[in-house]
Amino acid sequence: MKSLKSRLRAWLVAQSTFWRGIQMKNARRRVILIVGVVGLQLALGVQGWTAPHVKADFNGDGYEDLAIGVRAESVGAASPDHPIPRQGAVHVIYGSSSGLAATRLQPSQLWHQDSPGVVGTAADAEAFGAALAAGDFNNDGFSDLAIGVPGDKEAGPGDPQGRGPGAVNVLYGSALGLTAWGNQLWHQDSFGIPGTAQIFDKFGAALAAGDFNNDGFFDLAIGVPEDNIGSGDAAGAVQVLYGSASGLTASGNQLWHTDIPGIPGSSETSRWFGLALAAGDFDNDGFFDLAIGAPASVIESVDGAGAVHVLYGSAAGLTVQGNQRWHQNSSGIQGAAEALDFFGATLAAGDFNKDGFFDLAIGVPGESYGPVAGAGVLHVLYGSVSGLTVQGNQLWHQDSPGIPGSPESGDAFGGALVAFAEVDRTSPSVEILVSFYSRLIPLQNLSGTSRAGSQRWRNALKNTWTSIPATFATAFTSKSKKVHLRNTPNTGSNRI
Numbered sequence: 102m103k104s105l106k107s108r109l110r111a112w113l114v115a116q117s118t119f120w121r122g123i124q125m126k127n128a129r130r131r132v133i134l135i136v137g138v139v140g141l142q143l144a145l146g147v148q149g150w151t152a153p154h155v156k157a158d159f160n161g162d163g164y165e166d167l168a169i170g171v172r173a174e175s176v177g178a179a180s181p182d183h184p185i186p187r188q189g190a191v192h193v194i195y196g197s198s199s200g201l202a203a204t205r206l207q208p209s210q211l212w213h214q215d216s217p218g219v220v221g222t223a224a225d226a227e228a229f230g231a232a233l234a235a236g237d238f239n240n241d242g243f244s245d246l247a248i249g250v251p252g253d254k255e256a257g258p259g260d261p262q263g264r265g266p267g268a269v270n271v272l273y274g275s276a277l278g279l280t281a282w283g284n285q286l287w288h289q290d291s292f293g294i295p296g297t298a299q300i301f302d303k304f305g306a307a308l309a310a311g312d313f314n315n316d317g318f319f320d321l322a323i324g325v326p327e328d329n330i331g332s333g334d335a336a337g338a339v340q341v342l343y344g345s346a347s348g349l350t351a352s353g354n355q356l357w358h359t360d361i362p363g364i365p366g367s368s369e370t371s372r373w374f375g376l377a378l379a380a381g382d383f384d385n386d387g388f389f390d391l392a393i394g395a396p397a398s399v400i401e402s403v404d405g406a407g408a409v410h411v412l413y414g415s416a417a418g419l420t421v422q423g424n425q426r427w428h429q430n431s432s433g434i435q436g437a438a439e440a441l442d443f444f445g446a447t448l449a450a451g452d453f454n455k456d457g458f459f460d461l462a463i464g465v466p467g468e469s470y471g472p473v474a475g476a477g478v479l480h481v482l483y484g485s486v487s488g489l490t491v492q493g494n495q496l497w498h499q500d501s502p503g504i505p506g507s508p509e510s511g512d513a514f515g516g517a518l519v520a521f522a523e524v525d526r527t528s529p530s531v532e533i534l535v536s537f538y539s540r541l542i543p544l545q546n547l548s549g550t551s552r553a554g555s556q557r558w559r560n561a562l563k564n565t566w567t568s569i570p571a572t573f574a575t576a577f578t579s580k581s582k583k584v585h586l587r588n589t590p591n592t593g594s595n596r597i
Contacts, residue, residue, distance in 0.1 A: 157235040157244045159274040160207070164196030166278070168246055170230030176213040176223060188213060189229030191248055193279055210279060212272065214250070218281030219270065226264050227252040236310030236319030238344040243274030245348070247321050249305030256288040256298035266290075267304030269323055271349055285349060287342065289325070293351030294340065302328045304340070311380030311389030313414040318344025320418070322391050324375030330358045333368025339375040339393055341419055355419060357393070357412065363421035364410065372397030374410070381450030381459030383484040388414030390488070392461050394445030400428045400438040407444030409463055411489055425489060427482065429465070433491030436468065436478065443467040444480075449518035458484030464515030470498050470508040477514030 159166045174190040190213040194201045203209035213229055214221040223229070232249030239245065247269055254265030268288035272279040289298040298304070307324030314320070323340040330336040338358040342349040357364070359371035377394030384390065393410040400406035408428040412419040427445075429438040438444070447464030454460065463480040470476035479497040482489045497515075499508045508514070 157246075158196075159193065159244050159246065160195060160278040161243045161274070161276060162196075164198070166193060166195045166244075167201055168193050168233050168235065170233050170248075172228040172231040174213070174230075176211075176215060185215070185223045185225055187226045187228070188215075188223040189227055189231065189250065191230040191233070191246075193246075195278060207278070212248070212279070214253075214270070216281065218284065219272075220284055220286035221250070221253065221255050221268065221270060224254050224265075227254065229253075229270070232305060232308045232324075234308035234310040234321065236312075236321065236344075237274075238271070238310075238319050238321065239273065239346055239348040240318045240344065241274075243276075245271060245273045245319075246279055247271050247308050247310065247323075247349075249308050249323075251303040251306040252301075253288065253305070255286060256290040256304075257300065264301050266298035266300060266302045267306065267325070269305040269308070269321075271321075273348060283348060287323070287340075287349070289328075289340070291351065294354060295356045296325075296328065296338065296340070299329060304328075307376060307378045307394075309378035309380040309391065311391065311414075312344075313341065313380075313389050313391065314343065314416055314418040315388045315414065316344075318346075320344050320389075321349055322378050322380065322393075324378050324393075326373040326376040328358070328375075330368040330371075331360050333360075333371060335373060335397075336360075336368035336371045337374030337376065337395060339378070339391075341391075343418060353418065357419070359395075359410075361421065364424060365426040366395075366398065366408065366410075370399040371395050371408075372399065372405070374398075377445060377448045377464075379448035379450040379461060381461070381484075382414075383411065383450075383459045383461065384413065384486055384488040385458045385484065386414075388416075390414050390459075391419055392448050392450065394448050394463075396443040396446040398428070398445075400430055403438045403440055405441040405443060405467070406430075406438035407442055407446065407465070409445040409448065409461075411461075413488060423488065427463070427489070429480075431491070434480070434494060435496040436465075436480075439469065441467045442469075447515060447518045452484075453481065454483065456484075458486075460484050461489055462515075462518050464518055466513035466516035468498075470500065473508040473510055473512075475511045475513060476508035477512050477516060479515040479518075 157165055169192040172189040173187045175186045176188050176190050190211055193210040194203060195207045214223040227250050229250045230248055231251050234247045235244050237244055249269055251267040252264040253268035255268050256266045268286055271285040273283050289296040289304055302325050304325045305323055306326050309322045310319050312319050320341060320343045325340060326337040327335040328338040330338055336358060338356055341355040343353050359366040359374055360368045372395060374395040375393055376396055379392040380389045382389055390411060390413045396407040397405050398408040400408060406428060408426055411425040413423050429436040429444055442465050444465045445463055446466055449462045450459050452459055460481060460483045465480060466477040467475055468478045481495040483493050499506045499514055
């Protein structure tokens with residue numbers, strides 16, 4: 102297992118250079134899935150489909166605002182000449198009638214753990230801003246911002262590279278925008294939070310916001326993908342904090358993992374449960390549901406094949422009732438589980454066929470297409486009154502008719518997905534924008550089939566996971582391609 106874990110961590114170094122985004126929903130807007138390139142993370146929330154009507158409008162002026170994670174930023178410290186390396190930061194740029202703007206009346210903001218009033222202490226390699234999610238956690242009409250700090254050392258010391266157990270900062274919105282007033286820092290040693298903080302749990306590596314109990318307050322799901330559960334090393338877990346009039350609270354919080362009765366799988370076979378998260382109402386019952394990627398899971402003895410778990414919302418919050426586990430050996434799902442496919446490495450939710458039910462896009466960046474190793478594919482499962490279903494599921498790749506380009510080794514098609522909304526009041530529809538990188542270090546090298554390639558990954562791992570080695574930056578930017586997948590009627594199972 103040690104060999105597999107090292108390979109998976111190597112893959113994360115590559116995967117973590119992509120933007121992750123939060124999922125958004127709006128019946129009168131068009132949803133688009135996109136990816137970024139190296140180094141940034143965006144969070145952009147839009148008006149909700151049902152109450153509460155939430156936007157990423159941190160100052161309540163009617164214009165959507167943008168938060169940008171810069172997780173390797175060097176900030177703070179005792180003197181300007183000696184900033185803390187790779188602590189991370191988040192820029193916030195506010196919207197206006199002329200678009201995003203930084204003006205005297207509404208200046209942009211730079212947040213980090215050395216910002217006045219912000220809970221926590223800035224330290225090396227903490228990756229403040231590695232994950233972002235926006236939602237109105239206290240239902241005051243202003244969007245709030247959750248910031249993942251997966252290397253935070255507030256709950257315990259770091260490893261030899263300085264990476265701690267992780268934490269999540271929460272900044273609350275106001276008429277002045279985001280402020281430090283009432284801000285919070287959550288980790289696994291916070292009062293009332295189950296679990297124990299351990300070095301490099303990566304608490305806060307993934308975030309998703311949604312109203313899971315439909316009480317009018319947005320709730321927050323927090324990925325802890327390397328949490329040790331039972332005898333499972335890096336089995337992973339997801340912490341859920343529920344919103345209230347005073348913001349996120351430990352009251353009624355939940356810790357989800359695969360050793361919970363009724364959840365398929367076990368900590369012995371689950372790997373990196375919580376590395377990817379997506380929230381959406383898949384059964385259109387008014388409660389947000391949560392999709393959880395466990396991309397390194399063992400499926401029928403196949404290491405690193407990957408799986409996606411789905412928990413459904415209710416008046417009591419997320420529940421084990423009706424939960425699902427999807428993988429490439431699930432009945433009706435196209436393809437087959439193979440080693441290092443990483444099914445569920447990325448997730449995004451949106452109503453792709455405009456039927457009122459949220460659908461789920463699942464990235465499988467390690468999938469081999471024919472003889473082409475690591476070409477990558479994208480699965481789409483559609484929502485229904487009974488939740489996500491195999492009916493009409495789709496498989497997209499670079500050999501799909503109408504898709505430009507061709508599969509190449511290490512493309513990692515589907516290696517990052519993000520949903521955002523584009524106004525289209527007359528004909529709401531969905532587009533999917535998928536990026537892939539044909540100069541990515543080939544994923545087959547992770548298995549050790551190439552001595553030089555494997556050594557390259559090991560060398561990269563000597564760097565902290567929060568930074569991007571120059572070789573990776575070159576690999577990702579030397580050749581990038583993008584493609585739109587426009588929604589089509591969901592009239593049956595399609596291999597596209």
